[in-house]
Structure formats: C-alpha cells, structure tokens
Amino acid sequence: MSYRKRLASLITLDSIIVSTAIFIAFWVIYPSYPNILLTNELFISAIALLIFHHIFAFIYKLYNKVWAYASVGELVTIVKAITFSIIAAGVVQLLTSGAVYRRALLITWMLHIILIGGSRFMWRIFRDRYINKDRTQKRTLIVGAGSAGAMIARQLRNENSNTDLRPVGFVDDDINKQKMQVYNLPVAGTTSDIEEVAAKLDVEHIVIAIPSLRNGQLEKIVEQCNKTNAKVQMIPKIEDLMTGKVSVSHLKNVEVEDLLGREPVKLDIDIISEYVTGNTVMVTGAGGSIGSEICRQLMRFTPKKIVLVGHGEYSIYNIDMELKRVYGDTETEIIPIIGDVQDRERIFDVVDQHQPEIIYHAAAHKHVPLMEYNPHEAVKNNIIGTKNVAEAADAFGVNKFVMVSTDKAVNPTNVMGATKRVAEMVVQDLASRSKTKFVAVRFGNVLGSRGSVIPLFKKQIERGGPVTVTHPDMTRYFMTIPEASRLVIQAGTLAKGGEIFVLDMGEPVKIVELARNLIKLSGYTEDEIPIEFAGIRPGEKMYEELLGEGEVHPDAVYEKIYVGRTVEVDSQLLLDLIDKFDCYDAVKLKDELMGIVYAERRLMAKA
Numbered sequence: 092m093s094y095r096k097r098l099a100s101l102i103t104l105d106s107i108i109v110s111t112a113i114f115i116a117f118w119v120i121y122p123s124y125p126n127i128l129l130t131n132e133l134f135i136s137a138i139a140l141l142i143f144h145h146i147f148a149f150i151y152k153l154y155n156k157v158w159a160y161a162s163v164g165e166l167v168t169i170v171k172a173i174t175f176s177i178i179a180a181g182v183v184q185l186l187t188s189g190a191v192y193r194r195a196l197l198i199t200w201m202l203h204i205i206l207i208g209g210s211r212f213m214w215r216i217f218r219d220r221y222i223n224k225d226r227t228q229k230r231t232l233i234v235g236a237g238s239a240g241a242m243i244a245r246q247l248r249n250e251n252s253n254t255d256l257r258p259v260g261f262v263d264d265d266i267n268k269q270k271m272q273v274y275n276l277p278v279a280g281t282t283s284d285i286e287e288v289a290a291k292l293d294v295e296h297i298v299i300a301i302p303s304l305r306n307g308q309l310e311k312i313v314e315q316c317n318k319t320n321a322k323v324q325m326i327p328k329i330e331d332l333m334t335g336k337v338s339v340s341h342l343k344n345v346e347v348e349d350l351l352g353r354e355p356v357k358l359d360i361d362i363i364s365e366y367v368t369g370n371t372v373m374v375t376g377a378g379g380s381i382g383s384e385i386c387r388q389l390m391r392f393t394p395k396k397i398v399l400v401g402h403g404e405y406s407i408y409n410i411d412m413e414l415k416r417v418y419g420d421t422e423t424e425i426i427p428i429i430g431d432v433q434d435r436e437r438i439f440d441v442v443d444q445h446q447p448e449i450i451y452h453a454a455a456h457k458h459v460p461l462m463e464y465n466p467h468e469a470v471k472n473n474i475i476g477t478k479n480v481a482e483a484a485d486a487f488g489v490n491k492f493v494m495v496s497t498d499k500a501v502n503p504t505n506v507m508g509a510t511k512r513v514a515e516m517v518v519q520d521l522a523s524r525s526k527t528k529f530v531a532v533r534f535g536n537v538l539g540s541r542g543s544v545i546p547l548f549k550k551q552i553e554r555g556g557p558v559t560v561t562h563p564d565m566t567r568y569f570m571t572i573p574e575a576s577r578l579v580i581q582a583g584t585l586a587k588g589g590e591i592f593v594l595d596m597g598e599p600v601k602i603v604e605l606a607r608n609l610i611k612l613s614g615y616t617e618d619e620i621p622i623e624f625a626g627i628r629p630g631e632k633m634y635e636e637l638l639g640e641g642e643v644h645p646d647a648v649y650e651k652i653y654v655g656r657t658v659e660v661d662s663q664l665l666l667d668l669i670d671k672f673d674c675y676d677a678v679k680l681k682d683e684l685m686g687i688v689y690a691e692r693r694l695m696a697k698a
Contacts, residue, residue, distance in 0.1 A: 101154050102145065108206045109144045113137050113180075116198035132188045139183040140199070143176040166208060173203040228257035229295040232288060232321070234312060236263035236271075236278050239326055240300035243342075244274045259292045285315040298342060299325035313345055317611045345612050359649070362584040364392050366449070366491070373398040373447035375432055375480055376454030378406025380537060381495055384576035385451050386410055390417070396424040398445050400438075401454070402431045432476030435483075442483040449583060452480050453495040455511070460628045462507040466680045470672050473510035478517050478669065485525040493583045494518050494531040496591070498568060501533075502688075509684035513665065515591060516687070520660040522589035530586040532579045533593045533655075535568025544602060548609050556620035558606045561627050566599040581649060591655040664690065 117133055148154060151172045177200045181191045231247065233240045244258045260279045263269075268278045279288045289297070297316050299309070309325075316323045324342040372389055376382035377399035383406075389397060397414070401407040411427040418425075426445065430437045432454045442450075455473050456462055462469040477494060484492040496515055499508030515531045522529035536544070544567075551558045574594075582592040603622065610620045664687050672680055 098154050104210060105144060105148065105153075105207060106141060108210070109141050109176075109203065110137055112202040112206065113140055113195070113199045116195045116202060117192070119198055120192075120195045132184065135187050136180055136184055136192075140176060140180040143179040144172070144203075147172040147175045147179075165211065169208045169211070170204060173200060173207065177203070228255055229322075230259045230293055231256040231296040231298055232285070232292060232294040233258055233261045233276075234263075234282060234285070234297060234299045234316075235301035236261040236265070236268050236273050237301070239302055241273050243298055243300045243326065244276055248274065256296055256298070259294065260288065262288055282312050282315055285312070286318040289319040289321055294319065294321050297321045297323045299323065299345070302326055309345075313608070313612075317608075320616075322614050323612065359581065359584060363580060366584060367392040367394050367580075369393070369395050370448040371396040371398065371445055372449045372451065373400060373442070373445065374451045374453060375400045376452070376495075377401045378403050378410050379453060380572055381575055381579070382451070382453035383410045383413075384572045385453060385579055386414060387417075388573070388576050388580055389451075390414055390421070390423060393421055394423055396426060396445065396447075398426045398428055398441065398447060400428045400430050400432075400441060402429070404429055432480055433471050435479040438479045439483045439486065442480075442487050442489065446487060448490045450480065450484050450489055450492045451495070451579060451583070452477060452492065453579075454480075455495070455514075457497065457507060459499065459505050459507045462510070463505060464677075466506045466510075466677050466684070467672065469506050469510045470668075470680065470684075473507070474513050474517065475669060477514040481518055481521050481529060484527050484529075485521055489527050491583050491586050492518070492527055492529045493579055493586065494529070495579055496531045496533040498533060498535045503685075506681055506684065509681070509688055512688050513668070513684060516660045516665060519589050519591075520662045520665065523659070525588075528586040528588040530582055530588070531591045532582045533591055534570055534575050534578060535599075537570060537572050537575050544605065545609070548606055549613075552610060552613050552615065552620055557623040558610060558620060559623050559625045560603045560606050561625055563601075563603050563624060565602045565627070567602060568599050569605075570594065578652065581652065585649055585652070585654075593653045593655060661687075661690065 113133070113136060151168050153168065153172055177196050180199075181193075181196055184191050184196075233243055240261060240263070244261070247256050247258050258274075258276055260277050261268075261273060262280050262282055262285055263278050264281045269280070271278050279292065285297070288294070297319070299312055299316075301308075301312075304312075313323060323345050325345050327343060367389060372394045374382050374386055374389075374397070377386055378401040382401070386397060386399060399407055399411055399414075401410075407427045407429060411425060414425050428441055430441055432438060432452075454476060456465075456469050481492055481494075483489075494514065497508065497511050499505065500512035500515055501508075503509040503512055515533075518529045518531055521527070548558050578592070578594050585592065606622055607617065610617060610622075613620075668683055668687060672683070675683060
C-alpha cells in the first residue's frame with residue numbers, strides 16, 4: 092500500500108473512532124438523559140476532539156509508524172497523543188459551556204486507547220499469526236533467558252521479512268526462570284535439557300545468547316546442542332560487545348576457537364606501553380600468521396616505527412596495507428622490508444639502518460612433515476636465520492630480542508623441532524655474553540595459522556570429506572593466534588636474558604575430537620562427513636610437551652607464564668653443525684641435530 096493510501100486509511104479510521112467514542116461515553120455516563128446526545132456542547136466537544144486528535148497525531152507521528160512492528164514504545168506514543176487531545180477538548184468544554192464533563196472524557200480517553208491502540212496492534216497480531224505463518228522460518232531455541240536472550244527473542248520476532256528464524260522457547264540454568272515466560276515464549280528447561288527441549292519444540296536452530304560464558308561453559312553447552320540436529324550459532328563475546336565492534340543481534344557461527352575453554356591472556360598494558368610506545372620495533376616473518384598478529388597487537392601501543400621484514404612479497408604487502416588502512420591516522424611509521432633472514436648481509440643492513448630497540452623473530456619453517464623431507468632448508472632458515480638476526484641484534488645494541496619457538500622443541504623427534512631447539516640454544520648462547528636481552532617464547536599449536544590442522548579440516552569438509560586424522564589418540568596443545576601473539580609481546584617485558592618462557596596452555600586436545608566438533612559446527616554429521624585415520628606422518632609425536640621433565644620452574648613469573656630452567660650451551664657443537672651441515676646427507680644431518688639435543692638433555696639430567 093502506498094504512503095498516501097495508508098495515511099488516508101489511518102486518518103479515516105481514527106476519525107470514525109474519535110467521532111463516535113465521545114457519544115458512546117456520554118450515553119454510558121448519562122443513560123437517563125438521551126437528549127444530551129443532541130446538545131450543541133457535545134457536538135462542539137466532538138469536533139474539538141477530532142481536530143486536536145489529528146493535530147497531536149501528526150505531532151507524535153502516529154501516521155508514520157510501521158505498526159506491523161509495534162511495541163511498548165508505540166503504545167506510549169498513542170497514550171500521549173490521546174491524553175493531550177482529551178485535555179484540549181476539556182479546555183474547549185470549559186470555555187464554551189463553563190463545565191467539564193470529567194467522567195465522560197475519562198471514558199472517552201479509555202475508549203480511544205482501546206480502539207485506536209487495538210486497531211494498530213491487531214495488524215501486528217494478524218501479520219505474525221497468519222501472514223508470517225506461511226513463511227519458511229526455522230524454529231529457534233534460545234540458550235539463556237537473560238537480557239541478551241530476551242533482546243535476541245524480541246529482535247527475531249520484530250525483525251523484517253528477511254529473517255529466517257522464529258524463536259519458540261528458551262533454556263536457562265536459573266531455577267527462578269523455570270516455567271516462566273519471556274516475550275510469551277516459555278523457559279522450557281535448563282541447558283542439560285537441550286536435547287529433550289529441542290525434540291519437544293521441533294527446533295531447527297539454536298542460538299547461544301550468553302555473552303559472559305566462563306571458562307569451559309560454552310563447550311558443555313555446545314556438547315548438548317550437538318546431540319540435536321539443529322544448527323548452532325551464538326552472539327558475540329562480551330569484550331566485542333563492550334567495545335562496540337558488534338551488537339547483540341550479530342549472530343555468528345560457533346568456531347572451534349570458541350571451544351578451547353581458555354581464559355584469554357591479560358596484558359600488562361602499562362609495562363608494554365613503557366617499552367614499546369615511542370620506540371622502533373622490528374618483526375621478522377611479519378607476513379606470517381604469528382608475525383602479522385604481533386604487528387597488529389604492537390600497533391595498539393603506538394611505536395615510533397615498525398619494521399616489517401619478510402621473504403614473501405605478497406604477505407608483506409598485505410600486512411603493510413592492512414596496518415596503514417587501520418592505523419593510518421597514528422604517528423607510527425610503517426616500513427615494509429623484503430628480506431630473507433638467511434641473507435646475513437641484508438639483515439645486518441636492515442638492523443643497522445633502522446636501529447630497533449626490540450626485535451620479534453617470528454620467521455621460521457614450521458611444517459613438520461615437510462621439514463623431514465627438507466632438513467637442510469630447516470637448518471638454513473630456523474638455525475642460521477635465527478643466528479643472523481640474533482647476531483645483528485647483538486652487533487647493533489638492540490635492547491631486547493624475542494624469539495618465537497614451539498612445543499615441538501621439547502624432546503624433539505623431528506627435524507623441525509630439533510632445529511627450533513638448536514635455534515633456542517643459539518639465542519641462549521648469545522644471551523650469556525651480550526648486552527642484548529635474548530629470550531625465547533614457546534607455545535603449542537596455533538588455531539588458524541597457515542598449515543595448521545583447522546584450515547585443512549575446513550577444506551576437507553567443504554569438499555564433502557573425508558576428514559583425515561592421523562591417529563585416534565593424537566593430542567595437541569592449542570591456542571589462538573591473538574593469544575600467542577600477546578604472550579610473545581608480554582614475554583619481552585619479562586626478559587632478563589636467556590629465558591625460555593612457556594604459557595600454561597591448559598589441557599591437551601584430542602585431534603579427533605577437534606575434527607568431530609568442526610564437522611558438527613559446520614552443520615554435518617559424521618555419516619555425511621566421515622573421519623578417516625591416515626596414520627602418523629614422518630616426524631610426528633603422539634603427544635606434545637611444552638617443557639621437559641625437570642625443565643620448568645614451578646612458580647609462574649606472570650599470570651599463566653612460566654620460565655624454563657636452562658643449562659650452559661656447548662657453543663662449539665652449534666658452530667660445528669653450522670659449518671658442516673652442507674656436507675651431510677638428510678639422514679646424517681638429522682642424526683647430528685639429534686646428537687646436539689641429546690647432549691643437552693644429558694647435561695640437564697646431571698644439573
């Protein structure tokens with residue numbers, strides 16, 4: 092219906108209601124005096140009421156409302172317009188007849204609210220019950236009947252025709268809310284009853300509407316949701332809501348990262364600001380998953396200059412463009428550098444030119460099976476590359492050098508882990524004789540990083556499966572990219588020289604459970620997307636460790652951050668390996684790497 096037709100219809104309807112209501116009111120109040128309905132005073136009152144009603148209706152824009160989505164706010168507006176028009180009609184009565192028919196006007200006021208308000212809300216009821224009934228909407232269960240859940244329910248019920256969700260009920264663990272109703276929707280049980288409630292209400296979609304879920308609670312709720320065939324979504328995290336990045340209505344799919352059951356690492360903002368703000372920082376591997384996130388986190392503290400060093404042209408271009416787009420209005424100078432950490436002369440030139448106070452060394456080869464086939468490349472990048480950057484830091488008086496390491500450096504059984512452990516030794520050896528504070532930061536697998544298992548699983552699911560897992564008992568420690576990057580930055584503030592910092596990563600996760608969760612969260616069952624076990628790949632360990640036995644101090648040096656015990660490094664063994672590795676074949680090179688690691692392990696056992 093066009094605006095003009097709609098306006099004419101509403102004006103006509105209101106005119107009929109207003110014109111007749113006052114006569115009904117007088118007839119109800121003065122039934123013994125039927126002639127009163129023919130008096131001039133009543134006709135004058137009716138005309139005045141009609142005029143004032145339309146005046147206040149235009150003032151309060153009653154004819155501009157979309158009544159299909161009317162709520163309490165619209166009802167309040169109707170009451171205001173009617174009240175002022177009744178008061179104005181009473182003033183007219185006083186001026187024309189010297190009296191105010193208070194009881195009749197009160198009845199008129201009530202009739203106006205009932206009839207005018209009812210005419211508006213009847214359209215909404217008709218639309219919801221009959222017009223929308225034929226639309227294809229998914230019956231939706233809301234987990235959480237608090238303020239966020241109530242807001243979701245209201246928005247879904249009032250939403251425009253594009254929504255495909257229709258709330259049918261809540262579940263909530265609050266005993267006081269059981270068997271109650273929110274927006275006429277029942278609280279049908281607790282989170283442990285999700286499977287039963289979903290079957291009873293024929294639920295096709297579940298929305299988790301509890302933004303402040305504590306550690307591990309989301310995983311338990313999703314576990315219950317996964318017992319149904321419903322698609323599961325959730326509202327954003329509380330920190331995103333508080334910062335205004337998103338609103339409650341922005342539903343998102345539950346990601347595997349949400350199920351880690353870990354509290355995020357809290358940064359000591361003051362200390363980080365003290366040593367980053369206004370200084371020059373350099374990040375190697377700046378285009379990689381960890382390196383690029385370190386850059387994003389550092390930009391929050393407005394360094395004087397950030398030097399982005401990377402071998403890949405496209406990845407450095409991407410992070411350079413992103414930082415300039417997001418932080419272009421800051422005073423930080425962003426400098427992209429194409430350079431390989433294996434190129435000693437290039438690295439020394441870069442450090443000499445920009446004189447960074449801090450270097451974050453994230454450049455490395457990290458793919459375990461690939462490095463088993465390419466051990467010489469692993470040595471050149473992970474060991475010699477680290478040595479080049481670390482010695483440049485020492486030569487030009489860099490204040491702090493933070494190396495990104497891995498849990499695979501603990502009791503390594505593969506080339507990648509062994510090269511990272513030897514790289515840690517290189518850094519520890521330099522720390523014993525340099526003014527630069529050298530440290531390494533060791534953590535487990537990073538969800539979503541390049542070459543990690545989650546992107547692989549997602550691609551396999553998109554192709555229709557199967558999802559390949561190496562072994563049913565394979566476990567790994569996991570953390571998110573932002574969390575890992577925050578740890579690296581925080582470790583720099585704790586550095587005294589020579590430490591290996593380790594994050595308390597909680598409990599290890601079975602890879603097969605990760606795969607099952609991802610399949611379910613993608614809207615499939617294991618019958619549709621099967622899991623196949625492919626066998627352990629070259630160099631892989633069944634279980635990863637963060638520190639070897641007796642290698643960790645029992646007390647955390649910072650919340651969830653521990654420091655490992657170290658022994659004196661035999662620098663001659665390192666130099667011999669670096670000098671001769673080109674002469675070894677792949678098998679001999681791996682033996683030499685393991686020999687250095689085992690020698691250190693024997694020293695550790697004696698210490």
